[in-house]
Amino acid sequence: MTRKIIRPKTNKKNLIIRRLSLYLRTLDHLKKKGVEVISSSHLEKIEGITQSLVRRDLAEFGTFGVRGVGYNVPLLREHISQILGFDQNWRVVLIGAGGFSSVLIHSESFQKRNLKIVQIFDKSSDYIGKSIEGIPIQDMAQLEQELDSRHVDLAIIAVPPPEVQHTINRLGHIGIRGALYFASRPVDVPENMVVLNMDITVELAVLTYQLR
Amino acid sequence: MTRKIIRPKTNKKNLIIRRLSLYLRTLDHLKKKGVEVISSSHLEKIEGITQSLVRRDLAEFGTFGVRGVGYNVPLLREHISQILGFDQNWRVVLIGAGGFSSVLIHSESFQKRNLKIVQIFDKSSDYIGKSIEGIPIQDMAQLEQELDSRHVDLAIIAVPPPEVQHTINRLGHIGIRGALYFASRPVDVPENMVVLNMDITVELAVLTYQLR
DNA sequence: TAGATTGTTAATCGATTAACAATC
């Protein structure tokens, strides 16, 4: 052994969880179309994930299918939804009231997954006092006074990149347990917080690399 | 062998490319701070990726470091930038002129990575004829007439979910080779096209799963 | 020279695929 760095080992099941959430969105779609039963080999065609892996992913969490038949669409949908935690309501605080936030708040993904935006904060006087979809925009300076981690489960951070780290620190201090941010930079994650990042430059890199 | 499905095997190096793009954004930052040299063990602390893997990732594409010293920050930045294809200019068409697009167009990620938005299309008369940042919004109905794949390298698709598949089909037909979309649904990808997806519900699932 | 850090190979670990008995 050369090193002894302790690292909060990146949650083992993440790959499975990501795939489950692909299955879930397809099941949403199939259910809407009225499809009753689906087999792993049919999912393979839709998702581009081998039938073996589909069955293995599901078997990780239980026995949801019927041999010789397949999986019941509405039932499997419920099961996966529950595994991912979407059976319960999630109260979300939006940090940053710019264009991105108003896109999010109108997105169907939020309702579909039981996420509800309960508070919005921004530091700009252009926004403070106004409201989006009936939710008043509060002053970022009052975050510690106005945000109570007992009433909010996670944060969506849509502030300019230089402010992300500080925002996360403040949220961590208040006791918010999870956050998602979009800036193209790494952050230090406070203890006891789960922080995820969606970085469009990463996807663009994959795209340009492949097209090069 | 049970199956014989032919699948365009998901590009082998994707994992490395994603990490390179994390290194790149950190190098951007370090360069701005004036840091001249960085070692793989320092990158390990910043990225949460083992020094071994950092060295291996880089070695995949060349010899960029100096033994006993480390990596020259501006030089390594140039190298990675080139590997990912960001040394050349990329002409981008935006499909959909809604809130999301105007966020993208103002984002620093685009300039930083040599991406330039050259055309914008939308189907709504609320947008057609207006312009964003000096780029006129054209009528989606005229896509085939007005969009020339010889002048555009890739597409960013920010249209409502039900329109994504049709949009991709049209772009493929016109000869656009790459696209990125944000809807939470799978699509069929035309031959000779690379299509990537950023789905916020996938990230939210990882988050809610871990917080559950 | 001594210390540091790379590039690279060998060892390990984990994830995916193939295969098949169980069972509808």
Add this chain to the structure above:
DNA sequence: TAGATTGTTAATCGATTAACAATC
């Protein structure tokens, strides 16, 4: 019963880590 498809185990494949000689 014959055909289909699951759940699960064994085999394979690929990705990560450890280790170290090379070299600044």
